[in-house]
Amino acid sequence: IAGITQAPTSQILAAGRRMTLRCTQDMRHNAMYWYRQDLGLGLRLIHYSNTAGTTGKGEVPDGYSVSRANTDDFPLTLASAVPSQTSVYFCASSPGQGSYGYTFGSGTRLTVV
Amino acid sequence: GENVEQHPSTLSVQEGDSAVIKCTYSDSASNYFPWYKQELGKRPQLIIDIRSNVGEKKDQRIAVTLNKTAKHFSLHITETQPEDSAVYFCAASMSGGSNYKLTFGKGTLLTVNP
Numbered sequence: 001i002a003g004i005t006q007a008p009t010s011q012i013l014a015a016g017r018r019m020t021l022r023c024t025q026d027m028r029h030n031a032m033y034w035y036r037q038d039l040g041l042g043l044r045l046i047h048y049s050n051t052a053g054t055t056g057k058g059e060v061p062d063g064y065s066v067s068r069a070n071t072d073d074f075p076l077t078l079a080s081a082v083p084s085q086t087s088v089y090f091c092a093s094s095p096g097q098g099s100y101g102y103t104f105g106s107g108t109r110l111t112v113v
Numbered sequence: 114g115e116n117v118e119q120h121p122s123t124l125s126v127q128e129g130d131s132a133v134i135k136c137t138y139s140d141s142a143s144n145y146f147p148w149y150k151q152e153l154g155k156r157p158q159l160i161i162d163i164r165s166n167v168g169e170k171k172d173q174r175i176a177v178t179l180n181k182t183a184k185h186f187s188l189h190i191t192e193t194q195p196e197d198s199a200v201y202f203c204a205a206s207m208s209g210g211s212n213y214k215l216t217f218g219k220g221t222l223l224t225v226n227p
Binding site for chain 2 (some may be wrong): 031033035040041042043045048050058059090101102103104105106107
């Protein structure tokens, strides 16, 4: 089934630990994104990639890193987790090149304790 | 960068009534305005979008209007049903070249009371 897959679905993480959230799409979309969703704050862009091999910083990039080695995968890494990174993380993709609608993954609920 | 303001933050209507959610944006270069619906515990899903060369777009009970001069756009839901209850997000993008990033509003929690 074509779409975008995130893993894990949820995770409880000790502060200071390293964590990678996985995102894979099979739609051959050029652009991919990571957002965090917090109550009352909506969806805020962490990092994005317009095409394989390129990445950029969004609105709230501090404490996060990404890579885009190929078209399908866009992992998000928290190098040393802090409680303020407790959130729901959504990965999304879009075709780019004149078609801008996002397809979202099902989200990862991360709790940093 | 782009800033999107969304109002109201919560909206409660009776079944069958209309609901209107309004958004304003700051960057006059923005040219793509989608709306997403997010049910509790689910992912956001695109319900309708409009581009800057169009003033209004309809899809059954949902319509979106855009006023480029005033830099605001609105979502209209007619004949609301309980299954319309969700959080709705507006977004804006200055889509061109290699820039496809969306900036989202903070969301509106719509409750449709039976």
